[in-house]
Amino acid sequence: MTNEHIDFDYFEDEFEKFFRRIRRRFQEAFSDLGFFEPEEKPLWDAETCCLEPLVEVHNKPEEIVVIADLPFVKHKGDIELNLIGDVLEIKAKLKRPYRFEHWGTVQKDIDFQTFQKHIKLPEEVNPEEVEAVFRNSVLKVTLKKKIKRKRIEIK
């Protein structure tokens, strides 16, 4: 086989993807122990005019509760909620485009229109047992865990 037949770019891309995946797995596994700084990406995206909402994830014994802050989202109809495997996707439309006037250099000219976030859930949930309520521009999603329960007899 000659060099002409080897697509080095392809291998380079694949290796990069592989190492990124490994790095992310390590970060996920060890971030709770403080070994890695959390990833510092901005909470806004200039290209998509999208903001990332702040969320709290509460891992309870029987359920996972996700609370998402969605200021300037007015109606539940403006929110799209999807469960994709173990990822909860939140998309919401602001009641009007929001501009951070005077802030920064690039940011002050962007009209932000939506919130969007993908939340990796800490455990497997039952897609049939999900409830969501929206109150004062705060979304609360309760997801029941998939629990295989077997009663153990005490002798």
Add this chain to the structure above:
Amino acid sequence: MVEECKVEVKNPILVFALPGTGLVGSISALHLVQNLKMEYVGYIETPFTNPIFFIHKGKVTEPIRIFRKGNVLVILSEIPIPPNASEPLLKKVIEWCKGKGCKLIVTLGGIPIPNRVDVEKPRCFAVTTNGGADEIIKKLNIEKLIEGIIVGPYPIILREARKVGITAITLLGESFRDIPDPGSAASVLDSLGRILNVKIDTQDLLEKAEEIRIKTRDLMRKTSQTMQGMGKKREMEVPLMYV
């Protein structure tokens, strides 16, 4: 402690707020400064945080600033203080307070509750360290936190203030943990207003709540990350002495 104008106040009361749970302290203190039109008098310089300047209305400003109006002084931080920096910084603050003849320190913050989303009007609790503080809150009908755990920089303030004989009260509003909570800040300001005997209008704070929530997301995220290293989750636990 750098005083840009000489701070000479008779019987000063210090209000102290750092970013923490639900940014309750920061939101409350900022509203207090704006609502009472307090005067900027100085800042705190610390080697324990990364060098940082904030640019506001074209001017560079320090992240930890001191304000004054009448006998009320406010120290307001725009940055969360890392756990290793808290002790030396706060000891310095108490030393400064002692030098100024301060008799009362009130710190402002939040206490996380799991069902905050369902609570229309959050309550405000006080943590006190001496009988003087107990008398103040009793007279003003502010509920005392009877059992619980508080973690972070405020225990240092309470401890150091007690050592030098300054009365200290920590006001804690029921709040979200990692979401900015102006509703909780309004509840804290209601109690603070009674302690300071000052009318603090919180109506406009509640009206611009969404504006505050959308603009403080970055500070909230940074604060949540800092709080993870402090063991803040312990605030939901039952202490041993409760037994």
